[in-house]
Amino acid sequence: MKVKVVLLVCMLVSAASAFAQNVGxxxxxxxxxxxxxxxxxxxxxxxxxDVMWSKKIWRIIDLNEKINLPLKWPSSESTHDRKNLIDVLxxxxxxxxxxxxxxMNDDFLLPITMKQVEERGGSRVDTQRLTRPDPPYDEYDTxxxxxxxxxxxxxxxxxxxxxxxxQRSVMEVRIIGIAPLIYAKDESxxxxxxxxxxxxxxxxxxECRKLLAGAETFNRQNDAERRTFDDIFQKRxxxxxxxxxxxxxxxxxxxxxxxxxxxxxxxxIKAEIANLEHDMWEY
Numbered sequence: 001m002k003v004k005v006v007l008l009v010c011m012l013v014s015a016a017s018a019f020a021q022n023v024g025x026x027x028x029x030x031x032x033x034x035x036x037x038x039x040x041x042x043x044x045x046x047x048x049x050d051v052m053w054s055k056k057i058w059r060i061i062d063l064n065e066k067i068n069l070p071l072k073w074p075s076s077e078s079t080h081d082r083k084n085l086i087d088v089l090x091x092x093x094x095x096x097x098x099x100x101x102x103x104m105n106d107d108f109l110l111p112i113t114m115k116q117v118e119e120r121g122g123s124r125v126d127t128q129r130l131t132r133p134d135p136p137y138d139e140y141d142t143x144x145x146x147x148x149x150x151x152x153x154x155x156x157x158x159x160x161x162x163x164x165x166x167q168r169s170v171m172e173v174r175i176i177g178i179a180p181l182i183y184a185k186d187e188s189x190x191x192x193x194x195x196x197x198x199x200x201x202x203x204x205x206x207e208c209r210k211l212l213a214g215a216e217t218f219n220r221q222n223d224a225e226r227r228t229f230d231d232i233f234q235k236r237x238x239x240x241x242x243x244x245x246x247x248x249x250x251x252x253x254x255x256x257x258x259x260x261x262x263x264x265x266x267x268x269i270k271a272e273i274a275n276l277e278h279d280m281w282e283y
Contacts, residue, residue: 027081032081032216032226035214035215035216035226035228036214037214038213038214038228039210039213039214040209040210040212040213040230040234041234043174044165044168046163046165047167050165050166050167050168051163051164051165051166052164052165052166052280053163053164053276054161054162054163054164055161055162055163055245055246055273056159056160056161056162056176056245056246057159057160057161057162057173057242057244057245057246057269057273058106058157058158058159058160058242058243058244058245058252059157059158059160059240059241059242059243060155060156060157060158060181060197060240060241060243061155061156061157061158061238061239061240062154062155062239062240062241063153063154063155063156064154065239067237067238067239068238068239069218070217070218070219070227070232071084071085071156071217071229071232071238072084072085072153073218075151076149076150076151077151081216082215082216082217082218082226083215084150085156085212085215085217085229086150086153086180087150088211088212088215088229089180089203089208089211090114090117090150092211093114093117094114097211098203098207098208098211099111099203099204099207100112100113100114100116100117100201100202100203101177101201101202101203101204102201102202103120103179103198103199103200103201103202105202106157106159106176106177106179106202108177108202108204112201116201117148117200117201118147118148119148120200120201121148121149121150121152121182121200122146122148122149122152122182122185122189123146123147123148124145124146125143125144125145125146126143126144126145126146127141127142127143127144128141128142128144129141129142130142146189152182152183153180153181153182153200154181154182154183154197155180155181155197156178156179156180156181157178157179157181157199157243158175158177158178158179158240159175159176159177159178159179159202160173160174160175160176161173161174161176162273164276164277164280169280171273171276171277171280173236175205175233176204176205176206177202177203177204177205178202178203178205178208179199179200179201179202179203180199180200180201181197181198181199181200182197182198182200183196183197183198184196184197184198205233209230212228212229212230212233213228213229213230214228215228215229215230216228217229217231217232241263241266242266242269242270243262243266245269253265253266
């Protein structure tokens with residue numbers, strides 16, 4: 001009888017071990033299924049005749065700000081069950097399920113390839129001349145390949161449009177596009193200026209929403225209620241500053257303001273939008 005019990009226990013342990021090897025160990029107390037099956041909420045229908053006022057705004061999300069860290073972490077080399085925003089976008093672009101557009105224009109008319117995105121991000125092949133360590137110490141050329149490091153992304157540009165819908169009597173904002181930013185570098189790969197950030201490409205946000213709605217991100221208050229990247233953008237759970245508004249000269253704030261005056265101008269534009277919404281309700 002004891003032999004049968006021992007054999008049964010051994011069989012159960014072997015089966016459990018084989019099951020764990022096949023499906024992987026569960027990192028938690030339950031299987032996460034909700035986020036993976038989520039779809040983004042559809043925007044309310046909007047007619048041109050119902051838009052009483054609108055203005056395009058461009059802003060920058062700095063990933064070094066504490067509230068924006070869920071967009072930056074974990075790092076690209078991490079083995080966590082979740083990815084940061086640039087990893088999600090780049091993985092989808094590499095698979096061909098997401099389209100990247102030229103960084104020069106934010107009108108989303110010129111698609112570019114993943115190779116072009118990586119080259120803009122710093123991927124390149126260099127030839128370096130080295131000397132052999134042993135006699136006769138002759139020189140030879142070697143090829144050194146450098147990949148685009150996703151962790152070099154330090155900020156995002158966001159293009160959005162604010163509008164007042166008289167049909168629903170609401171002031172709303174909808175994101176049109178996002179662009180990852182890296183520091184401008186010289187030919188040797190060294191950062192030229194910490195104040196100069198350049199885009200590597202643009203992504204059309206309505207095309208990204210389904211992807212971002214299924215990508216889990218960190219929630220500081222509750223691990224059981226993990227948000228998605230679409231939640232962060234739609235609920236405005238990020239910090240940013242305006243660097244451009246639609247204007248006749250098509251110029252940025254930095255073109256006519258310098259230093260701390262650029263931040264004052266950014267806050268002034270925010271206040272004008274808030275005051276406009278207030279005035280819509282004033283009798």
